[in-house]
Amino acid sequence: MYHLKFKGKHYEIGYKWGKKLFENNFLLLQNIPFTLTKEHKDFAKKSEVYYNKFFPEVLEEIRGVADGQNTNYTLILSFLLSMYCIIPSCNCSCLVLKNDKNIILGRNSDFLTKLEKLYINCIYKLSNNYSFIGNSTSFIEIEDGINEFGLAVGFTSIYPIVIDYGFNSGMIIRMILEKCKNVDEGIELLNKIPIASSQTFLLADISGEIALVECNCKKIEVYKNFNENSYFISTNIFQSESMKKYNKVDYDNWFSQEKYQTLEKFLNKNFKICNVEEIKKLLAGENGFMCQYDRKTGKDTVWSSIYDLKSKKIWRVEGNPKRKKFIEEDRFKF
Template sequence: MYHAHFRGTHYEAGYRWGSLLLKHKNIILENIPFPITQDRIDYALSCLPLYEKYYPEIVEEIKGLADGQQCDVCILQAVLFSMYSMPPACNCSCFAFANNHEVLLGRNSDFLTEIEKLNLNVIYKLTDGTYSFTANTTAFVEMEDGVNEQGLAVGLTSVYPIQYKPGFNAGLLLRYLLEKCKNVMEAVSCLHQLPIASAQTLTLADSSGEIALVECNAERVEAKTSSNGQPVVYATNTFHLAKMEEYNSTGIDTWFAETRYQTLTSAFQDHRNLGLTFAKKLLCGEYGFLCQYDRNTGKDTVWSVIYDLKQHKIYRSEGNPKRCRFKEDGRFHF
């Protein structure tokens, strides 16, 4: 896993990163695990006005990244804006729980082994009016889990979309929340207001002890929060809230999503002593299938992370947690 620290404006951060990659002969557009079709290009063009309206900073960062890479920004936008909205993208498990002593968010990122060396951990401390954050990603400027300086942590799982519209995809939606929101309440409010393109779950927790699960797509946003008496939330790659179940697809490879969901269900039902040790064991697959992929299929858990929001600590396994132990990362303070 690469580690990168970004400063300056969004444009400057993108330009410096793109230039550094180019200097080391790392060409972004040569490492995309799907074809860049005309449909993706056209779709990105339809999304661009919405990003310019709601999130102009990210448009500037992508422009900086393209300039640094000396590539066509329209092609880079086609890659980034279409991710999660256009398959393939079905993986990951996430949970959050809170009690009187702890607030933890944990996530396994399951993805393709062929590009796992490109996985990235980032720290962003930018100067143009957004919260600082640290996050992990397989997708450059898009983020898949992270925590910001206010103590808001978010993790995503993608869901196979039955349709998509112009709007925010999962990775940019999550990053927007980290940059703009102080807590779970603000984040949930934003999700009801932003134009959403892809289908996903977002697991949220903050240092006050508030947690939430949001299942959303281009048609609907539904949330389950701890204020409704739910001290635990979890998700894989299908919708389980009653009003969202109709948006699930059938007959597709969901990377054992329902098996993983049942592992999470059983673990939280069977164990009362919820804490850091429990979270690590759960992510390591000690309570059932969660990360035990056959790497010969090209799939695996490529990192695992726990955000401890009461103790302000981050623990990360930079690989499959069954084989790579969790290490504390103390570089980002929140």
């Protein structure tokens, strides 16, 4: 996993990083594991209109990367904006809980082993938006993270059977972390922007608000905690009755239901007394299937994150938590 630290405005961040990669003979477009088609380009062009309206800063960063790489802005845009939509990826699990002593968001990122050396942990110290730390399988986009105000968010992608133009999962998390201070602001943003991809979002803030959002281009379902003790979980299947019709049947979603059942069984019994150490064990598969992949299949848990909002600590495993230990992150304070 690469560790990156960015500071400044979006364009200069993108340009410096793109140029540094270029000077080290690393060309981003040559490391995309598929061919960009007319469909990707058309989708990005029509979605770009909404990015210009709601999140122009990230387009500036993408243009900076393209300029630093001496490459085509449209092609990089086509790759990034079509992620999780035309290029589905449905493999992760996430949980959030609140009890008398803890507010915790945890997430396993499950993906392809052949790309694991390219995964990124990054800190953004932005001069014009909120600063944050996050992790991603794709540059610029973020899949879980926390910002300077103590708003944590993680997603699980769901195979899209309906797609429209707009924002994808990784860009939505970027925008939430950069523009929202708490769970309510995050939900307000989700209700305002056009959503392209299918996914769940789990959110938690330092005040103790937690929420689950299941959404796609057709519908948004929001579930918030109403009790002192509560939890939400998500994998790669919509669970609410109103969203189940958007699940793709007979698709390889990487043991999504098994992981959901492991989380549900453990948290239903233990969430009122659960702490960080118990969540570490849960994500490491000590209570049922979570990360016990056969690496020979090319699949594995490639990182695991825990955001401990009460203690203001971040824990991360760079690899499979069944085989590696969680390490405390001390470079970012919230």
